[in-house]
Amino acid sequence: MAEFNGKQPAYLQIADEFKAKIREGETAPGEKLPSESELMAQHGVSRTVARQAISRLREDGFAISHQGKGSFAALPSDATSTQHSPEFEQITQFLTEVRGDVRRLTERMEQLEDLVRQQSKER
Numbered sequence: 001m002a003e004f005n006g007k008q009p010a011y012l013q014i015a016d017e018f019k020a021k022i023r024e025g026e027t028a029p030g031e032k033l034p035s036e037s038e039l040m041a042q043h044g045v046s047r048t049v050a051r052q053a054i055s056r057l058r059e060d061g062f063a064i065s066h067q068g069k070g071s072f073a074a075l076p077s078d079a080t081s082t083q084h085s086p087e088f089e090q091i092t093q094f095l096t097e098v099r100g101d102v103r104r105l106t107e108r109m110e111q112l113e114d115l116v117r118q119q120s121k122e123r
Contacts, residue, residue: 009049009052010043010045010049010053011045011049011050011052011053011056012053012056014039014043014045014049014050014053015053015054015056015057015060015062018033018053018057018062018063018073019057019060019062022062022073022074022075023075027073028073029072029073029074029075030072030073030074031072031073032070032071032072032073033054033057033063033070033071033072033073035070035071036050036051036054037050039053039054054071057071058071060076061074061075061076061077062074062075062076
């Protein structure tokens with residue numbers, strides 16, 4: 001079972017582990033990857049986490065899945081691993097902006113809460 005570090009979600013850690021094995025040749029392209037059930041048992045995670053790990057491998061070009069047969073290791077080509085659709089890029093940019101807005105709102109809320117605390121102490 002893997003030791004998760006808490007710095008990133010478990011599914012990303014599992015996916016990164018498999019990416020490294022594929023890059024280093026420990027897992028050959030075309031070799032069958034563990035099923036969701038096997039990942040659950042090996043890593044002590046939920047089915048959702050196992051499914052997300054496999055999905056991430058597919059998204060990043062490190063796995064190809066065939067319904068009823070499983071997922072198989074793959075090496076991403078440079079073109080597919082770095083190019084995203086314009087819609088993906090737009091969504092990514094929008095999410096970056098939203099995160100900035102949320103950060104600014106959080107800071108403002110903290111300032112307002114501090115102000116309220118100060119005013120309540122003065123009374």
